[in-house]
Each structure stands twice: as C-alpha cells, then as structure tokens.
Amino acid sequence: DSDSILNYLDNDDDGDSVLTINEDVNLNGDPTDDDTDTDTIANFLDNDDDGDGIPTIDEDANNNGDLTDDDSDGDGIPDYLDATSDDDSDGDGVPNSLEDLNNNGNPNDDDTDGDGTPNYLDTDDDGDSIPTFNEDLNSNGDWFDDDTD
Incomplete structure (x- = not known):
C-alpha cells in the first residue's frame, strides 16, 4: 500500500x-x-x-x-x-443469488459439502473434486438436469 x-x-x-x-x-x-x-x-x-x-x-x-x-x-x-447478486464470487459459473440453497437470504451459511467454505466462495460446492463450473455440461445454467450416462 x-x-x-x-x-x-x-x-x-x-x-x-x-x-x-x-x-x-x-x-x-x-x-x-x-x-x-x-x-x-x-x-x-x-x-x-x-x-x-x-x-x-x-x-x-x-x-x-x-x-x-x-x-x-x-x-x-x-x-x-x-x-451484487449477479456476480459469481467463487468463479464456479453459479451466480451468488443461486447459491442460497436454504433460501434464508444468507448464502454465507450454505455449505453443501461441509468443508467449512460457504458455497458462494467454494469452487467445488459438492466436494466431488470436479469444479462446479465444469458440472453444467449442457450449459443451460441448470446444474441439476445434466445426464452424464
């Protein structure tokens, strides 16, 4: 500084x-x-x-x-x-606004994989060693409808 x-x-x-x-x-x-x-x-x-x-x-x-x-x-x-809610603080392709899984208005308390890092800062929200930004295979913004088999 x-x-x-x-x-x-x-x-x-x-x-x-x-x-x-x-x-x-x-x-x-x-x-x-x-x-x-x-x-x-x-x-x-x-x-x-x-x-x-x-x-x-x-x-x-x-x-x-x-x-x-x-x-x-x-x-x-x-x-x-x-x-802002449209930003992606952790760079995983999921906007901050969508990382509040329990819908209480506080994404800071959501930690899907229990690693101590809130989802909005976690590059691998579910702890499966695949970065979250690589999990939307059909690139439609919905990480739940991807069929990999």
Whole structure:
C-alpha cells in the first residue's frame, strides 16, 4: 500500500481500512488465499475486495471506522465483501443469488459439502473434486438436469 511499512509488519497490507487478519474470508487462518472478486489479487492486497467499483475504504456505511460491521442488505456478508447478486464470487459459473440453497437470504451459511467454505466462495460446492463450473455440461445454467450416462 506504499506506506513504507513492510507487509509482514503492516496490520493493513493494502491500506483499505480492513485489517489483514479480517480479510480471511474462508476462515482457514490464511488471508493470503482469499480473493472475493476473483481478480487474481488477494483481498489483503486488493483495494476493492468485492470488485463492485467502490474502493473498500469507502464502504464504511455507518462511518464508525469498522468496515466489518456494515451489512446494508442484511445477508450476513459485510458490504466490503458483498458483490451484487449477479456476480459469481467463487468463479464456479453459479451466480451468488443461486447459491442460497436454504433460501434464508444468507448464502454465507450454505455449505453443501461441509468443508467449512460457504458455497458462494467454494469452487467445488459438492466436494466431488470436479469444479462446479465444469458440472453444467449442457450449459443451460441448470446444474441439476445434466445426464452424464
């Protein structure tokens, strides 16, 4: 973030007002492998974590200095990580809006394969070692009607 503090000593590596430790979206203890908007820039180095065109530093709706407590649409995903419903945060070909399997408005609590990564961030939602984006064989957007035999 060009602040003259070496990243390994800097609590906020990208200068977006979100502490690097809070940019560990998949909660695996490693903030360097999280990339919410799939732009190949890890969140801890990305000035716009969710790729919505609004710099992360400007997404503090209540102006209290804590970006992690703002959730304007009440879906359980902080605004600084919340892409639009048509976005595909995990790049699996399934829009975020379709990854809320229990229809409670919160895709953050859906984890089909039980691996600890919510479906909206999981590139293999069902844990079968086939990336989700490769499972819609007839390319009609419906992953349930593909007959492979």
